[in-house]
Amino acid sequence: MKVLQVILIAVIFCAEFSISNGSAPVKYSSNFGVSGHGNDKTVPRAQRVISSSVAGSEHRCAVKCLKNDRCWQFCHVATSGLCVLQDASLVQKSGGPSKVDNCTYFTRKVCNSTYQLKSRQKLFAFPAFNGNEFVLDFAVQADQAAKIVLSTDGTGGGIKYHLVLGQTGNTRTTIRRCFSCYVLKLVSTPGVLSAHKMRRFWLRYDHGTFALGKHQQAAFFEWTDPTPQDIPMRFFGFVSYNTPQIWAAYHTCN
The missing domain is CATH 2.60.120.200 (Jelly Rolls)
Incomplete structure (x- = not known):
């Protein structure tokens, strides 16, 4: 089976967030590499979806990913605010790689x-x-x-x-x-x-x-x-x- 390689088309997306979890707000500073666009057929999207919702802005989608330890990447649709979180595992997909149209994918920095x-x-x-x-x-x-x-x-x-x-x-x-x-x-x-x-x-x-x-x-x-x-x-x-x-x-x- 041919493995499609993800080509980074942008180096870093960096943002600072303030997230409230019932106590004092916690500031997050994290990096995401842009891994591709949903209309780019060279970008495989076989990673398992762990949640899908309308989060609004790209930053809010990033916050949702940062708050979930299992989130390894997310995609965001600017026109609709759709936010899809995915983990590090892959799932079998029939008919080739799956993707969300007009969705930009961000891969989370990991240690x-x-x-x-x-x-x-x-x-x-x-x-x-x-x-x-x-x-x-x-x-x-x-x-x-x-x-x-x-x-x-x-x-x-x-x-x-x-x-x-x-x-x-x-x-x-x-x-x-x-x-x-x-x-x-x-x-x-x-x-x-x-x-x-x-x-x-x-x-x-x-x-x-x-x-x-x-x-x-x-x-x-x-x-x-x-x-x-x-x-x-x-x-x-x-x-x-x-x-x-x-x-x-x-x-x-x-």
């Missing part, structure tokens, strides 16, 4: 945190995510078996899912409920990891449904748990195998 894991190390680096769903934008450098675990309480004892990229000598991606449990889903992915450079992916979890893809590409691994857990997943962690691994998580810069 990243990097972690050096020793062999067989487990790391829960982030606080609990809200609800029973999240989108993780991450990268990893490993020779094989880079594992993401989902936990109810941020401990090893609370782990309910093991998602492994590059298992069995970097040849397949699998998911199971525990380290010694049988494989629930297997996809052949030879060479999905690299021991020499970081490779970036996205992972979406939504109430027992998983979707995993390479950066700016559609999912290559999808699975829905037929018997989802009663207790919500609240934490994700990184786990290394027999050799050290380098992980990076991309997140908002608030």
